[in-house]
Amino acid sequence: MFLKLTFSYDGSKFQGSATQPHKLSVQDTLAQALSHLGIYDKPLFASRTDKGVHAFNAVACIKTGEYFKDFVYLKNKINHFAHPFIHIKRIQKVQENFQVRFDVQKRAYRYIISHEKYNPFLASYVHFYPEINIKLAKEIIHLFEGEHDFKLFQKEGSDNKTSIRMMYKTRVYTYKNYTIFYFEANGFLRSQIRMMMASILKVLEGKMSQNELLEQINAKKAHCRFLAPASGLYLSKISYYNNA
Structure with a gap:
């Protein structure tokens, strides 16, 4: 069986x-x-x-x-x-x-950022980062929603048949002294979320504009090819058709 x-x-x-x-x-x-x-x-x-x-x-x-x-x-x-x-x-x-x-219908991930003082005992489980503008973060993350060719948000050497993915839902929220970024899509490319998170943080830092981020989302030009640390990323949920 x-x-x-x-x-x-x-x-x-x-x-x-x-x-x-x-x-x-x-x-x-x-x-x-x-x-x-x-x-x-x-x-x-x-x-x-x-x-x-x-x-x-x-x-x-x-x-x-x-x-x-x-x-x-x-x-x-x-x-x-x-x-x-x-x-x-x-x-x-x-x-x-x-x-x-x-048979997977949706995959969901969370990226957890801690605004506490650095703690080596938690360093493998969160990404330590200063306080962020949560209102701006919500504006930025929503740019990823919808169907896009995410070829500029994948690690080199990927062998996917297509880099087009449907991003169903994004969300940013706070819990205590943490900020959590949520992504839900029909699938993700290799290191896609870590590259998206690095781009989001770059915009929040003022080192990249939202228009430049849109250029990358629309597969026109790459402005950020860095990866956010793996420590903050969690596979949150996998949903199946027919509730399998």
């Missing part, structure tokens, strides 16, 4: 989510945990994240024998071997034709 796993992970402890020759990825670590339970097929992931990027609700699909009836027991057993940096939150049975990557 096929099972859908929803899980979180601490990206600072891995060399990215996708399998690596050195076996230090989230996918490799989860596969090793599953192998202790006699599940040897490699888990298939819905999304890839860069080194240092975290996940609240990542999704994977695994194939198992029919003998795993108690999903709560299975979840606890996987967590026994996957902890402390990967945690299975939920297990659901899905149809055999379920495509964990290609």
